[in-house]
Amino acid sequence: MELRKGLEDIAIKETSITFIDGELGRLYYRGYSIFDLASFSNFEEVAYLIWYGKLPTRHELEDFKSRLAEERGVSEDITSFVVRTSKQGNPMDILRTAVSMLGLEDRQEGDFIGKAIRITAKIPTIISLIQRSRNNQEFLEPDLSLSHAENFLYMINGTKPNAQDSRVLDVALMLHMDHEMNASTMACLVVASTLSDIYSSVVAGISALKGPLHGGANSEALKQFMEIGSPDNVEKYVMGKLSSGQRLMGFGHRIYKSMDPRAKILKEYATRMAKNEEINRLIEIAMKVEEVGIKVLGRRGIYPNVDFYSGLVFYSLGFEQDLFPTIFASARVIGWTAHIDEYLKDNKLIRPKAIYVGDLGKRYVPIDER
Numbered sequence: 001m002e003l004r005k006g007l008e009d010i011a012i013k014e015t016s017i018t019f020i021d022g023e024l025g026r027l028y029y030r031g032y033s034i035f036d037l038a039s040f041s042n043f044e045e046v047a048y049l050i051w052y053g054k055l056p057t058r059h060e061l062e063d064f065k066s067r068l069a070e071e072r073g074v075s076e077d078i079t080s081f082v083v084r085t086s087k088q089g090n091p092m093d094i095l096r097t098a099v100s101m102l103g104l105e106d107r108q109e110g111d112f113i114g115k116a117i118r119i120t121a122k123i124p125t126i127i128s129l130i131q132r133s134r135n136n137q138e139f140l141e142p143d144l145s146l147s148h149a150e151n152f153l154y155m156i157n158g159t160k161p162n163a164q165d166s167r168v169l170d171v172a173l174m175l176h177m178d179h180e181m182n183a184s185t186m187a188c189l190v191v192a193s194t195l196s197d198i199y200s201s202v203v204a205g206i207s208a209l210k211g212p213l214h215g216g217a218n219s220e221a222l223k224q225f226m227e228i229g230s231p232d233n234v235e236k237y238v239m240g241k242l243s244s245g246q247r248l249m250g251f252g253h254r255i256y257k258s259m260d261p262r263a264k265i266l267k268e269y270a271t272r273m274a275k276n277e278e279i280n281r282l283i284e285i286a287m288k289v290e291e292v293g294i295k296v297l298g299r300r301g302i303y304p305n306v307d308f309y310s311g312l313v314f315y316s317l318g319f320e321q322d323l324f325p326t327i328f329a330s331a332r333v334i335g336w337t338a339h340i341d342e343y344l345k346d347n348k349l350i351r352p353k354a355i356y357v358g359d360l361g362k363r364y365v366p367i368d369e370r
């Protein structure tokens with residue numbers, strides 16, 4: 001039996017959702033290039049595309065938008081749980097538990113995509129509740145007249161966002177929606193393949209996304225730019241980190257061996273939306289880290305990934321640093337649920353093998369003789 005650590009280069013399903021060309025740095029959702037979707041489309045349309053496999057007609061899109069908006073509210077139980085834990089808890093732990101509670105509350109049978117819509121609509125409400133309640137700010141009810149991204153920003157910052165900010169979040173969320181068989185999607189599928197429920201599967205996805213080698217890297221990347229403090233310190237910081245065997249956060253990817261296309265798009269937005277002195281300085285630092293990092297790691301195919309610039313974008317929009325992985329989850333839930341839906345159409349229990357390397361035939365020694 002062949003050992004493939006980390007299941008590298010192993011395919012576990014066929015998919016028509018997402019294609020990644022890691023050599024050329026290309027990404028497609030349902031056959032559409034991410035560059036076109038980021039330029040011309042929006043959150044709701046791309047969510048529809050990923051779930052239903054086609055672009056919606058105008059009527060279908062309007063209907064879908066209302067369905068998504070109407071599901072934004074959360075129960076008093078969830079509100080009080082989030083308020084109670086928001087000051088001490090890690091936001092990903094709070095989100096994971098809140099999604100688990102959503103599962104307890106959802107008594108409707110069937111309608112898989114209906115449940116996926118419900119979870120997707122409620123996650124931004126839970127995230128805003130975490131940020132506002134821990135800062136002793138009043139909780140705002142979702143505004144159903146706003147788009148998904150506009151409402152998300154409104155609930156975080158307490159004011160209606162300008163068109164540029166909502167467009168930036170719209171694009172950033174689109175870029176995070178799916179990425180083929182990443183670690184968190186795999187975690188969702190392992191759970192779903194046992195014929196467990198959608199909420200349990202999404203909870204597994206959130207748990208896997210939390211780690212710093214996956215979705216937790218966006219927050220770590222920004223922390224790294226803050227630690228560096230000034231563009232003059234970049235070279236020394238990066239070389240010091242790499243020579244001591246540490247990893248540059250926001251760099252490297254299992255599939256991309258060139259610049260991640262999502263990082264290219266986010267870099268453009270991050271530089272375009274630079275707002276104040278602190279953010280301008282952080283962007284300058286990030287660009288210098290990119291330059292030095294590529295100089296050292298580029299020849300090994302290690303380049304900036306989606307998490308390198310996304311944190312800067314989220315921070316500029318008013319999100320607190322430790323919330324970044326939850327924003328990632330708020331978009332990736334669309335890919336998770338689309339892959340679960342696709343997998344269950346031809347389900348096979350996921351149960352790989354391990355190669356045993358221990359001893360056999362040992363004599364059992366009673367406890368008093370050990």
Ligand code: ACO
Nearest residue numbers: 212213214215217246247248249250251252253254305307
């Ligand atoms: N900085 C320095 N060296 C790196 C980096 C990095 N960011 N990434 C990979 N390497 C090196 C490793 O040290 C290793 O070197 P070695 O062969 O000399 O031991 C080699 O490249 C291969 O690394 P692996 O971890 O085996 O490769 P893998 O495909 O598993 O790595 C991963 C992918 C985990 C994302 C890695 O690049 C990493 O840790 N990056 C930093 C964290 C990060 O940004 N994560 C977000 C990824 S994108 C996402 O999940 C949304």
